[in-house]
Amino acid sequence: xxxxxxxxxxxxxxxxxxxxxxxxxxxxxxxxxxxxxxxxxxxxxxxxxxxxxxxxxxxxxxxxxxxxxxxxxxxxxxxxxxxxxxxxxxxxxxxxxxxxxxxxxxxxxxxxxxxxxxxxxxxxxxxxxxxxxxxxxxxxxxxxxxxxxxxxxxxxxxxxxxxxxxxxxxxxxxxxxxxxxxxxxxxxxxxxxxxxxxxxxxx
Amino acid sequence: xxxxxxxxxxxxxxxxxxxxxxxxxxxxxxxxxxxxxxxxxxxxxxxxxxxxxxxxxxxxxxxxxxxxxxxxxxxxxxxxxxxxxxxxxxxxxxxxxxxxxxxxxxxxxxxxxxxxxxxxxxxxxxxxxxxxxxxxxxxxxxxxxxxxxxxxxxxxxxxxxxxxxxxxxxxxxxxxxxxxxxxxxxxxxxxxxxxxxxxxxxxxxxxxxxxxxxxxxxxxxxxxxxxxxxxxxxxxxxxxxxxxxxxxxxxxxxxxxxxxxxxxxxxxxxxxxxxxxxxxxxxxxxxxxxxxxxxxxxxxxxxxxxxxxxxxxxxxxxxxxxxxxxxxxxxxxxxxxxxxxxxxxxxxxxxxxxxxxxxxxxxxxxxxxxxxxxxxxxxxxxxxxxxxxxxxxxxxxxxxxxxxxxxxxxxxxxxxxxxxxxxxxxxxxxxxxxxxxxxxxxxxxxxxxxxxxxxxxxxxxxxxxxxxxxxxxxxxxxxxxxxxxxxxxxxxxxxxxxxxxxxxxxxxxxxxxxxxxxxxxxxxxxxxxxxxxxxxxxxxxxxxxxxxxxxxxxxxxxxxxxxxxxxxxxxxxxxxxxxxxxxxxxxxxxxxxxxxxxxxxxxxxxxxxxxxxxxxxxxxxxxxxxxxxxxxxxxxxxxxxxxxxxxxxxxxxxxxxxxxxxxxxxxxxxxxxxxxxxxxxxxxxxxxxxxxxxxxxxxxxxxxxxxxxxxxxxxxxxxxxxxxxxxxxxxxxxxxxxxxxxxxxxxxxxxxxxxxxxxxxxxxxxxxxxx
Numbered sequence: 023x024x025x026x027x028x029x030x031x032x033x034x035x036x037x038x039x040x041x042x043x044x045x046x047x048x049x050x051x052x053x054x055x056x057x058x059x060x061x062x063x064x065x066x067x068x069x070x071x072x073x074x075x076x077x078x079x080x081x082x083x084x085x086x087x088x089x090x091x092x093x094x095x096x097x098x099x100x101x102x103x104x105x106x107x108x109x110x111x112x113x114x115x116x117x118x119x120x121x122x123x124x125x126x127x128x129x130x131x132x133x134x135x136x137x138x139x140x141x142x143x144x145x146x147x148x149x150x151x152x153x154x155x156x157x158x159x160x161x162x163x164x165x166x167x168x169x170x171x172x173x174x175x176x177x178x179x180x181x182x183x184x185x186x187x188x189x190x191x192x193x194x195x196x197x198x199x200x201x202x203x204x205x206x207x208x209x210x211x212x213x214x215x216x217x218x219x220x221x222x223x224x225x
Numbered sequence: 226x227x228x229x230x231x232x233x234x235x236x237x238x239x240x241x242x243x244x245x246x247x248x249x250x251x252x253x254x255x256x257x258x259x260x261x262x263x264x265x266x267x268x269x270x271x272x273x274x275x276x277x278x279x280x281x282x283x284x285x286x287x288x289x290x291x292x293x294x295x296x297x298x299x300x301x302x303x304x305x306x307x308x309x310x311x312x313x314x315x316x317x318x319x320x321x322x323x324x325x326x327x328x329x330x331x332x333x334x335x336x337x338x339x340x341x342x343x344x345x346x347x348x349x350x351x352x353x354x355x356x357x358x359x360x361x362x363x364x365x366x367x368x369x370x371x372x373x374x375x376x377x378x379x380x381x382x383x384x385x386x387x388x389x390x391x392x393x394x395x396x397x398x399x400x401x402x403x404x405x406x407x408x409x410x411x412x413x414x415x416x417x418x419x420x421x422x423x424x425x426x427x428x429x430x431x432x433x434x435x436x437x438x439x440x441x442x443x444x445x446x447x448x449x450x451x452x453x454x455x456x457x458x459x460x461x462x463x464x465x466x467x468x469x470x471x472x473x474x475x476x477x478x479x480x481x482x483x484x485x486x487x488x489x490x491x492x493x494x495x496x497x498x499x500x501x502x503x504x505x506x507x508x509x510x511x512x513x514x515x516x517x518x519x520x521x522x523x524x525x526x527x528x529x530x531x532x533x534x535x536x537x538x539x540x541x542x543x544x545x546x547x548x549x550x551x552x553x554x555x556x557x558x559x560x561x562x563x564x565x566x567x568x569x570x571x572x573x574x575x576x577x578x579x580x581x582x583x584x585x586x587x588x589x590x591x592x593x594x595x596x597x598x599x600x601x602x603x604x605x606x607x608x609x610x611x612x613x614x615x616x617x618x619x620x621x622x623x624x625x626x627x628x629x630x631x632x633x634x635x636x637x638x639x640x641x642x643x644x645x646x647x648x649x650x651x652x653x654x655x656x657x658x659x660x661x662x663x664x665x666x667x668x669x670x671x672x673x674x675x676x677x678x679x680x681x682x683x684x685x686x687x688x689x690x691x692x693x694x695x696x697x698x699x700x701x702x703x704x705x706x707x708x709x710x711x712x713x714x715x716x717x718x719x720x721x722x723x724x725x726x727x728x729x730x731x732x733x734x735x736x737x738x739x740x741x742x743x744x745x746x747x748x749x750x751x752x753x754x755x756x757x758x759x760x761x762x763x764x765x766x767x768x769x770x771x772x773x774x775x776x777x778x779x780x781x782x783x784x785x786x787x788x789x790x791x792x793x794x795x796x797x798x799x800x801x802x803x804x805x806x807x808x809x810x811x812x813x814x815x816x817x818x819x820x821x822x823x824x825x826x827x828x829x830x831x832x833x834x835x836x837x838x839x840x841x842x843x844x845x846x847x848x849x850x851x852x853x854x855x856x857x858x859x860x861x862x863x864x865x866x867x868x869x870x871x872x873x874x875x876x877x878x879x880x881x882x883x884x885x886x887x888x889x890x891x892x893x894x895x896x897x898x899x900x901x902x903x904x905x906x907x908x909x910x911x912x913x914x915x916x917x918x919x920x921x922x923x924x925x926x927x928x929x930x931x932x933x934x935x936x937x938x939x940x941x942x943x944x945x946x947x948x949x950x951x952x953x954x955x956x957x958x959x960x961x962x963x964x965x966x967x968x969x970x971x972x973x974x975x976x977x978x979x980x981x982x983x984x985x986x987x988x989x990x991x992x993x994x995x996x
Contacts, residue, residue: 091575092543114571115558116813118821136817138809158821159558161544161956 049216051186051196055178059225060202063182065098066223067168069175070186071195071207072150078173080104084144087155087165089117094155094165098201100175103150107167109134110142118158119143124169125151133158152199168199189216198223238265238331244272244321244355245290247283251336254366255293258334261364262297269299270328274317276305318354325361333363535609535957535995536648537567542578545956545995550824551911551919552959552995553712557824561814564693564760566656566682567649570814579604581652600652607649614638615716615961615991623983625975638991644675646995656680658702660711675711675751678702685759694761701753705769705797707831707864707877710749714911716963716989719877720925720945721905722749726858726883728901729934737891742883742901742931744839744858745786746793750777754792763812765803767831771795775837791838791855799831799864828867835860839883850893858883862906871913878906903929905942917953922946939969939982959993 051070057063084106088095090113101107111117120133127149134143147153147169155165168175174194176184189212196219198206203223210219243258245251262269271290279287291301304320324330337352356363538545545552548559555563561570569576585599617636641664648658660675678700685695703711710722725747728740753776758769775793776786804826805811815822836859842848862879885898909923928942937943949963969982 092541113576115569115576116815116817116822120820133820135819136815136822138813138817159815160547162542 048188048190049212049214051174051189051210051212051217051219053184053219053221055182055184055198055200056220056222057182057200057203058222060200060223062180063178063223064180065096066178066182066184066198066200066203067098067100067166067170067175068178068184068186068196068198068221069100069168069170070172070189071197072171073192073194076172078102078104078171080106080146081173084108086110086142087119087167088112089119089157089163092160092163094157094163096165096177098166098168098177100168100170100177101147102173102175103169103171104146104148105169106144106146108142108144111137111139114139116159119155120158121153121155121167123151124149124153127151166201196221238267240270240328240330240332241265241267242270242272242321242324242328242330242333244274244333244335244351245286246317246336246351247273247279247286247290249282251286254334254336254364255290257364257366259293259297261332261334262299267331269294269297270302270324270330271299272302272304272321272324274304274320276317318351318358321351321355322358322360325359330361333359333361335363335365337365536607536646537562537609539605540579540603540607540649541569541576543576546916550913551714551951551953552957554714557815558822560764564764566654566680566696567658568656600655602651603649607647609646609995611644611646611993611995612642613644613716613991613993614641615989617987617989619985619987620983622985623972623974623981625972626970626983628975629972632985654682654684656682674701676700676702690759691761693764694759695757696759697755697757699755701751702756703751704748704771704773704795704835705756705758705767705833706748707797707799707833707866708875711751714919714951715921715923715947715949716961716991717947717965718749719907720927720943721877721879721907723747724881724903724905724927724929726881726901726903727931727935728885728898729931737889739888739890740885740898741841741854741888742839742856742885743841744856744883745777746775746837746839746858747777748835748860748879752776752793752795756795758797763814765801766799767801768798769796789838789840791840793835793837795833795835797831797833799829801825801827801829803827823870824868826869828865830863830865832863833861833879848888848890848895851888851895854886854888854895856884856886873911874908875910876906876908878904880904901931903927903932905929919951919953920948921950922948936971939971943968957995960991961993962988962990964988 053068055063055066055068057066081102081104085099085101086108087099088110092113092115099107109119116136116138118134118136120131122128122131124130124147130149130151130153132145134145137143147167150169150171153167153169155163155167157163174186174189176186178184191212191214193209193211196208196210198208198221200223203225206221206223208219208221210217238261241258241262243254245254258269261267271294273287294301302324321333325333333355335352335355352363352365356365535545537548541547548555548562550556550559558570562568565573581601581604583599583601585597587599589596589599616638619632619634619636621634622632642662643664644660644662646658646660648656648660650656657679659677661677662673662675678698680696680698682696683693684697685691685693688695703709706722708719710718713719726742726744728742731738731740752771752773754771754773756769756771756773758767758771760767771794773793773795774788776788803811805816807817810816811825813822816825836857839856839858840853841856842851842854845852848854858881860879860881862877864875864877866873866875881901881903883901885901886895887898888895905925905927907923907925909921911919911921913919923946925945925947926942929937930941932938932943933941945968946966947963949961952960954960965987967984967986969984971980971982973979974981
């Protein structure tokens with residue numbers, strides 16, 4: 023009888039945990055990234071690393087990356103693995119988008135060709151990693167698409183502040199990726215009310 | 226007002242009038258007309274006001290229109306309009322407006338040509354008149370929209386533009402057309418706070434809004450709060466569904482960040498009114514999205530990074546390879562940039578990263594002539610520097626030639642030049658270019674001004690000619706040659722450009738007979754004068770006529786000669802046949818390729834003619850018995866250039882012809898002789914193995930009987946074969962190499978007196994960098 027009770031308690035608490043984990047109550051991970059030896063802490067992608075045993079479905083909504091005034095906008099875009107990114111050309115000049123690799127894998131290099139002003143081309147990123155966006159016509163252009171394994175991510179503002187919304191409670195590993203610096207990882211415990219995490223990124 | 230948010234549309238459109246002149250400008254509106262008719266189950270009245278006989282395009286357009294309209298309730302009306310040009314426009318507009326009443330039109334759709342400037346003032350705009358005077362809403366669709374009539378209509382993003390400085394009651398206003406939709410449908414915003422909505426109307430250049438004169442027919446009360454005299458609050462906007470707003474559209478709004486958050490996302494599902502609207506609009510992707518996302522994106526952009534780059538690179542913060550396929554050779558975009566007066570072909574202002582310094586506010590134009598006409602100068606001094614230094618190896622000279630003129634077998638860094646280049650634009654139409662080799666010392670270096678000119682672009686606008694069909698430039702400049710000598714990628718000149726006409730030596734003993742022709746004029750040197758020319762039709766046709774001094778300007782390439790009384794004329798025409806299959810590629814500045822934009826596959830054919838009068842014996846100084854001897858001469862030729870993907874093939878041929886005389890000082894007579902002629906040219910190819918590795922070969926030939934008679938070459942034709950390579954170590958640094966296999970040059974062996982031949986083959990290698 024006792025064992026049955028214990029098991030019941032365990033099952034119920036497991037269910038409770040599952041209920042919580044399914045996002046019934048979720049918090050934000052807020053924090054600041056300090057950049058050492060780099061010009062600014064802006065445009066640093068902070069995301070929650072892969073959670074073992076958890077797969078996230080590809081979002082139905084596509085995300086946009088624009089080319090305007092000979093620049094990729096936004097400069098850094100983080101998407102969930104499986105997302106479709108719409109590359110829009112807002113300039114009255116010819117543009118091109120290609121990346122030489124995704125996460126260092128040259129086999130995943132891809133060239134989207136050319137398309138006129140006002141139109142867009144879409145691509146679904148099914149592999150985790152960083153894709154450096156380049157333009158064949160304007161070699162100085164650069165942008166980044168970071169394909170993250172989880173939907174919990176944010177990009178830092180001018181001062182290095184970030185705010186990852188709606189993260190269910192749990193123990194995670196937070197990754198900070200920056201263009202100039204080395205990637206940093208930091209463990210974070212998220213409670214129902216959220217968490218704060220401050221990271222340092224070095225060159 | 227609240228009822229408006231739920232359920233059916235307050236606006237009903239039963240009859241749509243589509244006014245078309247059956248030109249290319251009338252194609253963009255078609256999908257919108259069809260889409261709107263489908264959505265509102267409206268009848269389409271297609272009206273064409275005929276002002277003359279239809280040309281082939283108009284016939285085709287009319288057939289095509291009838292095809293598209295099959296299955297849709299419509300009426301195709303062709304009405305005769307008035308006779309003269311100006312009155313035509315007035316009559317057309319009046320005729321169309323008249324129909325609004327008789328047919329009970331609820332919405333007019335017109336295409337616009339997007340004319341601007343004096344052309345618009347002189348000829349006017351039908352669309353503008355209609356918008357201003359229509360008793361019903363008007364939708365204008367500009368020429369830059371690309372939409373396929375086979376698509377179905379889905380409006381995803383709509384820009385609401387208002388200056389918010391007065392009540393948005395429905396009154397007429399117009400802005401000059403450039404492109405895009407002037408269709409005002411306001412999606413409901415999520416209510417956040419009461420702060421008004423601002424839109425950066427300055428960035429949105431194409432808003433056309435109009436209003437019905439009989440306003441009671443339309444629920445404008447739902448859209449505007451009659452009681453409030455200030456900005457319309459968000460609440461009203463959120464509760465209305467379809468409004469046609471009027472606004473004076475001034476350009477000084479700021480974008481509120483709230484706007485971004487409150488606009489429905491592309492999926493747009495969470496608004497009651499919105500979903501109803503979504504259901505009632507069938508699907509079509511709008512080709513040209515208004516600047517809204519651009520505005521937001523523009524504001525979110527990070528600060529540009531600085532890097533060392535020459536004048537235009539600095540001005541636009543872009544790489545050299547944006548314009549140069551192998552500097553200084555230009556790619557299609559660079560050609561378009563140059564032809565546009567050193568400005569981006571479209572929307573130059575948005576790309577300039579260094580703001581120019583205004584020498585007068587724009588409004589000073591109105592104060593003229595009471596004030597100096599306003600202009601601008603580049604923000605930062607537009608200067609670039611170029612250094613090129615070559616190492617040469619020449620086949621060893623025989624003794625006899627060493628005595629005559631020693632050339633070392635190897636010479637490190639000759640020629641060796643430092644050039645300063647300054648170019649840019651002084652506003653809308655004025656462009657300038659100055660370059661000078663300022664290293665006047667140093668072995669083999671030529672010094673002196675290369676180009677120095679001011680150009681007025683597109684002066685043809687004033688005469689209502691097509692864009693860029695008439696430009697003028699004054700100063701010193703290289704002639705509009707088929708292949709530029711000044712901006713060549715090759716380390717050596719084209720032999721034919723350096724050819725001069727010199728008469729063969731006298732055959733009579735003694736110095737009593739002179740053959741006069743001694744024309745040191747070289748085609749490849751800069752000339753001084755005035756040139757008018759144009760590049761209409763996207764540069765597919767080019768023409769130029771120049772009036773020049775005909776003196777070789779000091780450039781180290783030829784002896785400077787004094788100006789003559791008579792001036793020389795140079796004419797050039799060329800036609801580029803664009804061989805791109807895809808029409809969109811053909812009409813764009815650069816063609817679309819699988820790995821990005823590239824040059825058009827094309828073949829350019831051209832011809833040129835230079836005519837002048839060489840003169841000698843001014844004031845009878847040389848021969849007292851005869852006055853100034855005038856010897857007309859001409860150079861005429863043709864050229865071809867074929868571009869395909871990574872390869873370029875080119876060739877040029879020309880003939881030179883100089884009148885010749887013989888002067889006998891003993892007999893004191895002068896006779897005309899057969900002219901001194903020569904012919905020659907070159908052919909070659911360039912191949913881009915990688916964007917940074919270019920391989921080429923070139924063949925030059927010059928056939929000059931008089932040169933042969935003067936002992937310059939072994940045969941009448943001097944040939945040269947030069948293969949070479951260029952490596953772009955960086956976008957602004959080159960390493961080059963060229964081997965030249967030259968013609969045989971006769972010389973007399975010192976000891977034996979035999980005539981032998983020497984080939985001064987050479988290898989040139991070097992570095993070239995610009996910044």
